[in-house]
Amino acid sequence: MLNTGSTGFMLLATSLVMLMTPGLAFFYGGLACKRNILGIMMQSFVSLGITTILWFFVGYSLCFSGGEGAIIGDLDKMFLHGITPLTPFKNGGFPELVFVAYQMMFAIITPALITGAFANRVTFKAYLIFLVVWQLFVYYPFAHMVWGGGLLAEMGVLDFAGGIVVHATAGAAALASVFYVGSRKYKDSKPNSIPLMAIGTALLWFGWYGFNAGSELNVDGITALAFLNSDIAASFAAITWMIIEWLKETKPKFVGFMTGAVAGLATVTPAAGLVSMPVAALMGIIGAITCYLAVHIKNRMEWDDALDVWGVHGIGGVTGTILLGVFASTAINPAGTDGLLYGGTAFFIKELVVVVITSIYAFVFTYVMLILIDIITPVKVSDEEELAGLDISIHGECAYDTGVF
Template sequence: MPLNVGNTGFMLLCASLVMLMTPGLAFFYGGLVGRKNVLTIMAQSFMSLGWTTVLWFAFGYSMCFGPTWHGIVGDPTYYAFMHGVTLHTMYTGNDAGIPLIVHVAYQMMFAIITPALITGAFANRVTVKAYFLFLTGWLIFVYFPFVHMIWSPDGLLAKWGVLDFAGGIVVHNTAGFAALASVLYVGRRSVVENKPHNVPLIALGTGLLWFGWYGFNAGSELRVDYITASAFLNTDVAASFAGTAWFFLEWSHARQPKFIGLLTGAVAGLATITPAAGYVSLGTAAVIGVIAAVVCYYAVQLKNRLGWDDALDVWGVHGVGGLLGTLLLGVFASKAWNPAGADGLLMGNPDFLWKQVVAAVVSGLWAFGFTYGMLWLINKMTPVLIDEHTQETGLDQTLHGEEAYSGSL
């Protein structure tokens, strides 16, 4: 297969954009927590940036895209430490003409940000050792298998007909329900900080996430074509409609226009359009954005009423958004917008919606159950929960001996 220079250049750009999302997430989460805990939450994202790359290089890519084991996971030894991968090895998953190393890099950026999303749920509560063990186990037993099942041509769910354009199931649904399990296991914070310490940091993080999401969604076509363009614009349309809808919805309830609500709504829209970005029309993307704002907003309100200490609303935004987007894809998908996709419920194909429901429920239940059990097991080896004194004095200084702001209290 000859090298396609245009597609290769585009995919390298998209990989760079998705990589930028992890620092963006660090800024987003960093602004939401208190002054004494900024570095700790940001460090968790950058820990994933480093450690996930090591695991991906060693066996992660192979588990995701190597020869299949019963359609559930790939052979971890096939590409281990990039064995057999040369300068001229081509990616054979399609005819886009990109080198395998480009696909390795692009998919690695998805692997990096997915577990980092979960950290917002247990902010200010989990020890560094426990986080490293959690990060490792979660990637191996949750993320890698679901990537293989849905995005590998030999994957069990892919062969069954499940679709997930850029990660509604693989990224947001699994991370969101793992976040909920984490919240229920570690319990409430000793010191609850519900007031963000730095709104400009949140805005900066949102901007970087939004910008990077074009690579996240449009790049998932793995080439430059008509679908790439529609996925790109669908991403912006859904985010804009969701951010605006959340802004007015919260304004009507809180009697004040909240900037953080606008930013949170945009992220909810981005998460919700992700599985459908390359399979639906532009008008549908706008509808999905509005639905995402309403459903995710009330999911966050439900979380508050139930007393779940999901510190940064990972379940309400990413978990519910990913689940919702997966189901809405089953409703709105149209082969008129992607001949390689499927027709959904509104196009006379209820069977496809059923497959999306099953995939979303199975992935959410597995992510939730495994995460809860893994945290219990980790706690047998090393304490998961940070002690009350450390939570009160601040994690940055106590755990890392550093502080975000000189002289901060």
């Protein structure tokens, strides 16, 4: 029997996660220079279209049909075959179509996260190929293995809302992309609109409640816990990052505050419904510190991850997954497991090993994939296109009538 309350909540959560992709576009668009606002926003928005089509064709089936204990699912639900408006999801609380839509929103935003790393440098044709191939060979296998009853799920690996599946994979892919396309020729550009970035941060923060709380796939106490843990971690991380920059640069920076909030959200994501509220606060603090250090290391090594995708999303997801292995508690969520702090040494080792292997695989596959894409069509824009800006040179549009440069 379908439950109208659960169905309504999951539709709301789905809508919130969908809102995160435009939010990401605003976040990245505000950070980009004026010559590349539309180019980077387009890369987020086009994922809404391409990923939806791919998800309808094969994505949902490969992630959530068959393949028990395997690396990938089967094709039994291609084109959503056999799923009617009355087909219940496995827990019976809401239609499977709602679950299809909810998980599709995760698939949409994950490759879009990567785009901030190679801002200003990648051709649109190459990105479209990247968008399809990366999902087929990175996102879909890990979504199936962790959330679709595949290999990692059978091993007892937990990832409440995407520390492994979303943030670790996207962060590693971002770093591989940076290594492949190299540095921007013109790296001195400043954020074109911090208020636009603030709008994006607000939408991401707001949407993250659907991202994390909705991952309980039910309406219960754990749903509320995941919701509140998300806000707690984001808040502690935002203030921590702000304080670090304040001490280092003598001024409290708004961009730093917002970056810290996103780092905290990424860090708590794998553990949102599996740890206590004090642990969520601690995760926010640790997440802000580790992500800040990662960004500092990136700058020192001169890796041109333009919008700090690896440092914030990648390291945040990895840190949160490892901390889940330490602090998970069945006293908080009986459906979870106990972490290292409560005697779960084996669980901690599994989380640590899996997140490292996931990151390595995503990095290597992405780098090789870019080499192969380059054979079909140029991946990197020309120096002339980069100087003119991708908005004009690739899309033939500009964000502002005046002051483009």
